[in-house]
Amino acid sequence: QVQLVESGGGLVQAGGSLRLSCAASGTLFRFRDMGWYRQAPGKQRELVAHVTNADYSEYADSVKGRFTISRDNAKNTVYLQMDSLKPEDTAVYYCYLNKFGRDYWGQGTQVSVSS
Numbered sequence: 001q002v003q004l005v006e007s008g009g010g011l012v013q014a015g016g017s018l019r020l021s022c023a024a025s026g027t028l029f030r031f032r033d034m035g036w037y038r039q040a041p042g043k044q045r046e047l048v049a050h051v052t053n054a055d056y057s058e059y060a061d062s063v064k065g066r067f068t069i070s071r072d073n074a075k076n077t078v079y080l081q082m083d084s085l086k087p088e089d090t091a092v093y094y095c096y097l098n099k100f101g102r103d104y105w106g107q108g109t110q111v112s113v114s115s
Contacts, residue, residue: 002026002104004095009109012085016113020080022095022106030073033098036080038091038111048093049080063089085113 008020020036035050049069051057057069068081078095090113095106 002097002099004097004104004106006093006095006106006109009093009111011112011114014085014087014113014115016085017081017083018085018111019082020093020095020109020111022078022080024076024078024097027097027099029076029097034071034078035096036069036078036093037096038089038093039108040088040091043091045094051078082111085111087113087115089113 003025005023006020008018010018012018031053033050033052036048037045038048039045047060048063049057049059049067051069051071055071059067066082066084069078071078090111092108092110094108097104
């Protein structure tokens, strides 16, 4: 059974940084594409960043140059380094993993950026 456990959210001032982590279990991590979505109050969930099993990454335009997604296959963990945070980055961030065309989700972690 695939399980994803996120950590690293919190409250930070604008311009600050946070690093989110997502530890996966129950699957051969190195073969899976993974990424992060976020959902702000009253808004639809949006893709933030995605990394393939070949370590190819993509980003939403709104976070390019500020966020970095990475993976450590030895630790079964994907990270999202968030720098130069803005109030509009405030949202619940969800980790996901794709296995054979099905997405699995973490429980979400709150990121709040104050102005």
